[in-house]
Amino acid sequence: MTRNVLSRRVFAGAAALAVAALVLAGCGDSGDDSDTPGAGSSSGAAGSDYSKLTGELKASGASFPNAFYQKSLDEFEKVAPDLAITYNSTGSGTGKKEFGAGLTDFAGSDSLVKDGDGPKAGEFLYIPTVAAPITVSYNLPGVADLKLSGEVLVKIFQRDIKTWDDAAIKADNPTATLPAKPIVVAHRSDGSGTxxxxxxxxxxxxxxxxxxxxxxTVAWPADTQGGDKNTGVAQIIKQSEGAIGYVDLSDATASNLVFASIKNKDGKFVKASLAGATAALAGATVKDDLTYDPLDAAGAETYPITAPTYILAKTKYDAAKGKNVKGFLKWLLTDGQKLAEGVNFAKLPDTLQTKALAQVEKIQAA
Structure with a gap:
């Protein structure tokens, strides 16, 4: 079937329409799970016949990995043309709530699920997919290579530092000419894993x-500015001279933002990059549920603000829907990983990829 591309790109602004779309029941073929495609290439690996998947899946959630998921959906359509999947980039908070309410078949989230967030403990699994740097992007003409330590970022974002020529910023940038210009802090206005x-x-x-x-969400100071999703924060930064904010690498790059080098745990100033994110992943400890924390990881090459992202999947689906969910996730964790770098995401390390595939196998489809 022909996939509805527009529905994949719809945003949360049209809330009523989005909810109406989400409550549509997914359809799929019946039969046992023996036809579920196995891990590996869809173009010839044993057990991988994604063309047999048919029906619909609906998902919503994190905007942080949206570029990767949209690219993946475009490519997955080529090997599974009869399975229509929509991913609505609503932000992690909304995605968790919609998934918990049964409005979607899976969700994207960059943050962990807490009581009251949406899905109940024991009824879902974390499936890590990719990771990426969160840039500290800024708009300060004439300052091309800003350096910021974590301690200075703390003071900037809670408004203890309000002008660019502050002594603490100068200490990180002794050779830079910093203007006596007010700092405009931009942040997310929606519930966000970023x-x-x-x-x-x-x-x-x-x-x-x-x-x-x-x-x-946090209670940002009243004199800061909020934007919807990463793209909204990027827009504030781009339009406001003197602005600073946090934006994922993919959206920051797409918006042609300038981003600072951040001081890592080893005392090195490192600019956001996939290499820096990969170094952070290498030093992260993976828990039994496959959640992990690469923030402020050690290593001279590590970018310190590297974030994971996950698909939240149910532990149990009916046979048809379970086959579709497992098929897509297996593809995302194998062939889909090849797409990550092209849209500014770091693929999973081999050991974590293997664990994620084993996690998918825990999903019951009956």
């Missing part, structure tokens, strides 16, 4: 000095 990971980083490096807490 916010969760960025504020977790600030809490790690700031300790007691960071007073705003960490989560999908």
């Amino acid at each position: 916010t969760n990971n960025f504020t977790k980083y600030l809490a790690k490096v700031g300790g007691a000095a960071w007073k705003l807490g960490a989560g999908d």
Whole structure:
């Protein structure tokens, strides 16, 4: 069938229409799970026949990995033309709630599920997919290579530092000419895994000095500006001279933003890059549920604000839908990984990829 491309790209602004679309029941062929495609290439690997998948899957969630998921959906359509999958980039907070309410078949989230977030413990699995840097992007003409330590970021984002020529910023940038210009802080206005990971980083490096807490939402100071999704924050930065904000690498690159080099745990100033994200992944400890924390990881080449992202999948589906979910996730974790770098995401390390594929096998389809 022909996939409805527009529905994949719809955003949360048209809330009523989005919810109406999400409540449509997914359809699929019947039969046992023996036809579920196995891991590997869809173009010839044993057990991989994605063309047999048919029906619909609906998902929503994190905007952080949206570029990767949309590219993946475009490519997956070529090997599974009769399975229509829509991913609505609503932000992690909304995605978790819609998934928990049964409005979607799976969700994207950059943050972990807490009580009341949506799905109940024991009824879903974390499937890691890719990771990427969260850039600290800024708009300061004449300053091309800004350097910022974690301690200075803490002061900027909770408004202890309000002008670009502050002594603490000068200490990180002794040779730069910094203007006496007000700092405009931009942040996410929606519930966001990007916010969760960025504020977790600030809490790690700031300790007691960071007073705003960490989560999908925090109580930002009143004189800051909020934007919807990563693209909204990018727009504020682009339009406001003197602005600074946090944006995933893919959206920052697409918006032609300039981003700062951030001081890592080893004392090196490192600019956001896939190499820096890959170095952070290598040093992360993976828990039994496959969640992991690459923030402020050690290593001279590590970019310190590297965030993971996950698909939240049910532990149990009916036979048809389960076959579709497992088929897509297996493809995403194998052939789909080849697409990551092209849209500014770091693919999973081999060991984590193997664990993620084993996690998919835990999904029951009956």
